[in-house]
Amino acid sequence: MKNIVDLYEFEKTLWEKGITYIGGVDEVGRGPLIGPVVTACCVLPKDFICEGLTDSKKLSEKKRNLFFEYIKEHAICYGIGMCTPEEIDEYNIYEATKIAMKRAIQEVQKQVPLEHVLIDAMPLDLDIPSTSIIKGDAKSISIAAASVLAKVTRDRMMYELDQTYPEYGFGKHKGYPTKAHIEAIHKYGLIDGYRKTYGPVKEILEKS
16 A cells, blocks of 8 residues: 555645645657647546556556546546647747646646646646646656556557558557657658657758
């Protein structure tokens, strides 16, 4: 049970102060060459229990999908935010991630009066109190839940892209710059959705 107790430390401190609506915020997709950066904000009830939930990157795909459905069913509410490849190219990935996080938070604010936000690593300028937690997806149950929502949402977008462009292997590498992905880009060219300011893509554009 130690893992569960540790994961609730930040939330319990806030709940004990009478704060009910705590949003955990995380992102996925800062490194890929294609597609949006996806964020999630998740508000959990005080009686939420999900044995084994942690940073989505440490979970198997099967477990992530199971937790994804469980979190959606048992969360008080959640919101998904994104920034497009075009926005990433315009603002840079760091700023685009912050924008996407704020969009996820705004989706939650349409549903509940959010009182505090716990954010994985990245400080945000918000009109409500917030706490930035280094490696928060392994330290806060709310951020861990958000990491699963964001990860599964983006992965499913990559699986859809894989259906249309199977030769690129998006279902396997999820858009990250693997050797096989780079080779596929050189062989088949660029399709819509690539981030033009990212090194491997930029090099191909400069040569064309």
